[in-house]
Amino acid sequence: QVQLVQSGAEVRKPGTSVKVSCKASGYTFTTYSMHWVRQAPGQRLEWMGWINAGDGNTKHSQKFQGRVAITRDTSASTAYMELSSLTSEDTAIYYCARDNGVYDDYWGQGTLVTVSS
């Protein structure tokens, strides 16, 4: 069965970076793309970008341009999202979601990132 298992909760200080992982299992990792979506406490969902796990091509939301890096390690069937220059406004739950070419059909459990001094 398809599973996306994300890394555990993180606490970071303002100005630092965080890297969240999303390990895929139950399917051929390179056949699908992966989205990253975040949700600040009590707020709406916010799309950050995605990666084609096959060729590594990425697309990022303009809001996060220059601050986000989405990568993948095909040997580990894992996608990563690294966000830099963190502020308190980046405190959120970060989700990965598999895109089957038509829609995102599986989501990770979410990773809480807390930015606090």
Add this chain to the structure above:
Amino acid sequence: QSVLTQPPSASGTPGQRVTISCSGSSSNIGSNYVYWYQQLPGTAPKLLIYRSNQRPSGVPDRFSGSKSGTSASLAISGLRSEDEADYYCAAWDDSLSGRVFGGGTKLTVL
């Protein structure tokens, strides 16, 4: 401020039919598909509707989607207590070159 606009709340009684609206513009809903998600408290979103009116397998036919011009709607018929959740619409935005979400609608089953 969200690019897609949803009412913050909606409510209905068991068995009723409720609709949730999502208003956008020509660069998103007007020219692209709409997606609807259900998010239960403390869980990841779950896709209910894709390509504006299609249901993934496993989603009950009580859920239906429609689109007209720059607006879309999600209808839930035969309302159940377990439908109490937050609902989000989403679409690709050609101007922003990215996916955009609505602000979410909290559905209460009275």
